[in-house]
Amino acid sequence: MDVFQILLNGIVLGALYACIAIGFSLVWGVLNVINMLHGSFIILGGYLTYFAWHYTGIYPIILLPFVALALFALGYVLQHLFINKVVTAPVLTTLTLTFGLDMILYNLMTVFFTATPRRVTLDLGTLSFGDVYLPIDRLLGMALALVLTALLYLVMRGSRIGRAIVAVRMDRQAAALMGIRVNQVYSITFGIGALMAGAAGAIFAMVFPVTTNLTGVFLGKAFVVCVIGGLGSVPGALVGGLALGLIESVAGYTIGPQNAITVGFLLMLFLLVVRPTGLIGVKGYE
Amino acid sequence: MAKPILEIDGLQAGYGDVQVLWDIGLSVNEGEIACVVGSNGAGKTTLLRTISGLIEPKAGSIVFDGEEIAGARPDEVLTRGIAHVPEGRRLFKGLTVEDNLLLGAYLRRDKSAVRDDMDFVLDLFPILKERRLQDATTMSGGEQQMCAIGRGIMSRPRLLVIDELSLGLAPRLVERLSEALIEINGTGLTILLVEQDVMTAFDVASRAFVIETGRVSMSGETSVLGEDPRVREAYMGI
Numbered sequence: 001m002d003v004f005q006i007l008l009n010g011i012v013l014g015a016l017y018a019c020i021a022i023g024f025s026l027v028w029g030v031l032n033v034i035n036m037l038h039g040s041f042i043i044l045g046g047y048l049t050y051f052a053w054h055y056t057g058i059y060p061i062i063l064l065p066f067v068a069l070a071l072f073a074l075g076y077v078l079q080h081l082f083i084n085k086v087v088t089a090p091v092l093t094t095l096t097l098t099f100g101l102d103m104i105l106y107n108l109m110t111v112f113f114t115a116t117p118r119r120v121t122l123d124l125g126t127l128s129f130g131d132v133y134l135p136i137d138r139l140l141g142m143a144l145a146l147v148l149t150a151l152l153y154l155v156m157r158g159s160r161i162g163r164a165i166v167a168v169r170m171d172r173q174a175a176a177l178m179g180i181r182v183n184q185v186y187s188i189t190f191g192i193g194a195l196m197a198g199a200a201g202a203i204f205a206m207v208f209p210v211t212t213n214l215t216g217v218f219l220g221k222a223f224v225v226c227v228i229g230g231l232g233s234v235p236g237a238l239v240g241g242l243a244l245g246l247i248e249s250v251a252g253y254t255i256g257p258q259n260a261i262t263v264g265f266l267l268m269l270f271l272l273v274v275r276p277t278g279l280i281g282v283k284g285y286e
Numbered sequence: 287m288a289k290p291i292l293e294i295d296g297l298q299a300g301y302g303d304v305q306v307l308w309d310i311g312l313s314v315n316e317g318e319i320a321c322v323v324g325s326n327g328a329g330k331t332t333l334l335r336t337i338s339g340l341i342e343p344k345a346g347s348i349v350f351d352g353e354e355i356a357g358a359r360p361d362e363v364l365t366r367g368i369a370h371v372p373e374g375r376r377l378f379k380g381l382t383v384e385d386n387l388l389l390g391a392y393l394r395r396d397k398s399a400v401r402d403d404m405d406f407v408l409d410l411f412p413i414l415k416e417r418r419l420q421d422a423t424t425m426s427g428g429e430q431q432m433c434a435i436g437r438g439i440m441s442r443p444r445l446l447v448i449d450e451l452s453l454g455l456a457p458r459l460v461e462r463l464s465e466a467l468i469e470i471n472g473t474g475l476t477i478l479l480v481e482q483d484v485m486t487a488f489d490v491a492s493r494a495f496v497i498e499t500g501r502v503s504m505s506g507e508t509s510v511l512g513e514d515p516r517v518r519e520a521y522m523g524i
Binding site for chain 2: 160
């Protein structure tokens with residue numbers, strides 16, 4: 001296979017990984033909560049997109065903002081009602097809580113939607129440049145993933161709520177002295193995390209089949225991307241996502257796709273030893 | 287007759303089972319600079335944290351501009367008009383000087399007035415203008431204190447409370463900051479300064495309250511207290 005094809009596959013995959021990980025990274029960095037629900041949020045976004053498309057025929061790109069907003073509302077409410085009650089507890093407590101919530105969501109989805117893999121088929125064809133092939137739906141998915149990533153970056157950097165989220169992350173008490181209602185910012189942040197997950201799921205459903213069996217896989221990817229790239233920043237998730245995508249693509253070609261995931265986890269372990277803040281994480285910033 | 291803007295009476299507060307403030311009573315008049323002095327662990331910072339709503343008082347009252355604010359949330363206290371410059375500056379890492387200043391104005395919606403106040407702060411501390419787009423926590427201690435005071439002003443408060451203005455700063459910088467406080471006070475803003483360094487505090491403030499183990503032990507005009515042998519011996523080393 002052509003080296004360009006391998007790199008292209010890696011970049012497309014990497015952009016999707018970045019989109020998967022970004023909400024997870026934000027929640028982990030700001031709330032210090034390891035959100036076990038993240039994989040299920042992604043699949044829920046994928047299923048909502050699939051069924052809305054299947055029954056109404058509305059083009060999935062138009063559905064994406066609505067699915068994302070629905071997930072924002074779900075995330076906000078979950079944080080407001082449950083996680084905020086224990087958000088200052090040690091990380092194991094919040095991890096157990098989100099794990100429990102994930103069991104509920106996961107099983108509800110399996111009951112309502114069944115675990116049948118489902119995919120939005122757009123039949124957009126394939127672009128080819130010499131020996132290099134690129135299905136247009138994947139190109140579209142990558143573009144959407146990058147646009148969403150850029151949007152989140154702009155919101156975090158340039159908006160009032162973005163400043164408040166960073167302030168809460170850096171110093172909760174000083175943020176309170178600025179008049180920021182910390183628990184409300186937590187709810188909004190968790191909502192944004194779910195929103196990004198839902199949007200990632202909607203994109204995934206246009207590119208690959210989604211099924212509830214994949215929630216753990218997505219959660220694992222988000223975890224690896226965060227550790228590789230560095231926690232809590234948009235550029236960190238982007239770099240981590242692209243790195244993992246490229247590594248899996250190269251490893252999949254050279255030593256076989258069955259080993260690609262192992263290589264990703266090995267890289268994560270290696271980085272934990274030599275550079276625990278991630279590729280572009282800043283010390284004290286994690 | 288000076289009109290009190292802040293009146294505290296019988297205030298008790300602490301952390302969990304540890305009571306720090308036993309009986310605090312003091313008042314700050316509109317337009318003045320008052321100070322609270324006392325040694326390490328006397329309860330000065332706890333007092334400020336209770337005023338700004340970070341800690342719930344166990345008993346007592348805090349009346350600001352005629353309204354009871356004891357037990358109010360920090361954002362409610364700030365909305366009423368009390369801004370708190372915390373000990374150790376506590377600027378937000380990873381954010382620029384400008385973003386830090388804007389966070390001081392987080393609750394305000396009057397954008398053009400916020401811009402005016404930003405200009406006022408940058409004129410007051412011209413070095414901040416040069417460092418506007420720099421990560422605020424990479425500045426020197428004195429510059430960070432200027433930024434922290436500026437951040438407090440950005441909420442357009444009626445009372446600015448400052449915890450340990452001079453902590454860890456060179457005397458020349460402390461003098462510069464003291465002058466700035468007097469200039470800010472000249473615009474009509476009331477200031478309550480909390481200091482371990484009694485000399486500095488008495489230079490700036492017109493009235494003082496001395497706190498010992500959670501109680502106000504002495505109070506009065508700084509010109510009078512500064513001559514009191516007990517104060518001179520205990521806090522000025524004279």
